Amino acid sequence: MELKPTPPQDAKKRYLKKKKSHVSKKTIYNYDTALKRFLEFLDKRGIKDMNNVDSDEIVRFESWRLDSVKPITCRNDMRTVSNFIQFCETIQAVPVGLHELVVPTKVSEDEEICEDILTKQEANDILAHLGKYEYASNRHVITLILWKTGMRIGGLRALDLKDVDKSRPALEIRHRPETGTPLKRKQKGQRDVLLNWETSDVIEDYINDTRPNVKDDNGREPLLASRYGRLAETTIQKNIYTATRPCTYNGGKCPFGEDTDSCEALAFDQANKCPGSVSPHALRRGYVTAARNAGQPKDVTGERVNMGGKVLEKHYDHGSYDEKAERRSEYLREI
Numbered sequence: 001m002e003l004k005p006t007p008p009q010d011a012k013k014r015y016l017k018k019k020k021s022h023v024s025k026k027t028i029y030n031y032d033t034a035l036k037r038f039l040e041f042l043d044k045r046g047i048k049d050m051n052n053v054d055s056d057e058i059v060r061f062e063s064w065r066l067d068s069v070k071p072i073t074c075r076n077d078m079r080t081v082s083n084f085i086q087f088c089e090t091i092q093a094v095p096v097g098l099h100e101l102v103v104p105t106k107v108s109e110d111e112e113i114c115e116d117i118l119t120k121q122e123a124n125d126i127l128a129h130l131g132k133y134e135y136a137s138n139r140h141v142i143t144l145i146l147w148k149t150g151m152r153i154g155g156l157r158a159l160d161l162k163d164v165d166k167s168r169p170a171l172e173i174r175h176r177p178e179t180g181t182p183l184k185r186k187q188k189g190q191r192d193v194l195l196n197w198e199t200s201d202v203i204e205d206y207i208n209d210t211r212p213n214v215k216d217d218n219g220r221e222p223l224l225a226s227r228y229g230r231l232a233e234t235t236i237q238k239n240i241y242t243a244t245r246p247c248t249y250n251g252g253k254c255p256f257g258e259d260t261d262s263c264e265a266l267a268f269d270q271a272n273k274c275p276g277s278v279s280p281h282a283l284r285r286g287y288v289t290a291a292r293n294a295g296q297p298k299d300v301t302g303e304r305v306n307m308g309g310k311v312l313e314k315h316y317d318h319g320s321y322d323e324k325a326e327r328r329s330e331y332l333r334e335i
Contacts, residue, residue: 006050006093008039015087024154024182034080037065050093055101058085062105075105118244118278118286120293123147129249136205138224138231139239144202145171146240146280149193150287150305153236153280154184159223161207165192169200173306179218180230189306240280241271293326 012035041061065074082102088094130140155173158181163172171193175183183189212227222230247254265274291301
């Protein structure tokens with residue numbers, strides 16, 4: 001088969017366009033980010049045509065990437081590159097079978113499992129602080145819902161006012177890609193999540209007293225809103241980074257020895273620079289661990305957070321050996 005001259009940027013554009021038909025915007029963003037690094041490497045190597053990409057160059061890329069990122073990040077990048085190379089085979093830009101020579105970066109089991117987690121005690125302290133000083137604010141409601149339900153931020157952002165069922169009470173998570181709020185697992189991510197009455201009361205107070213009366217660009221009424229419309233995922237993330245800085249909820253003391261009057265992480269846009277702040281996903285891990293420690297069955301927890309049992313057990317349940325032993329104790333029989 002004769003190869004067709006193909007500039008790397010052109011191949012990347014065609015690849016992403018094909019992917020857009022069946023993956024989420026977040027996934028496209030991740031693909032785009034990984035391929036930017038790959039194309040940056042090819043440019044440094046003076047490669048202007050995908051025809052000149054071979055297995056040796058791909059191995060060189062892996063080595064170059066490992067100089068600046070963790071193995072787990074490199075592994076994810078290599079998987080994207082492998083898929084991209086396979087697409088390039090279909091447009092006759094690289095030899096058929098080249099993608100089979102792309103070997104994902106090896107990582108240890110410890111590296112594969114992220115340890116970033118918010119503990120139950122930390123969550124209780126944060127929510128107590130927010131309930132006292134920022135009651136029914138966006139930050140309070142964001143943190144409360146994520147902690148009490150373990151949902152993804154994509155699901156949280158997708159909620160509309162009509163998705164709040166006050167009678168049960170519950171939140172109804174729905175996949176609406178045509179109006180800008182797809183769920184990661186699409187229709188499989190749809191579910192109703194029951195709330196306790198205390199959480200429901202805070203949400204109702206937010207709706208009645210705090211939430212601006214706005215619609216988004218698609219004419220929908222988002223639950224979480226600013227005066228500009230539906231909150232962006234980045235805004236949700238920044239609120240969590242801010243809420244989880246230790247000095248925010250522990251009386252202003254920095255456990256890392258920083259001056260709390262001049263620390264750069266005090267700014268809303270820089271809160272993620274605090275070594276004690278965590279991402280929204282840490283609340284998801286924390287919820288799963290706390291729920292399992294409280295005796296909530298694995299399948300119930302998995303269905304509530306929309307997650308398979310194997311993924312839950314390996315990546316999200318961070319219970320200690322002692323906690324896991326205690327969970328099993330009630331089922332043990334003397335034999």
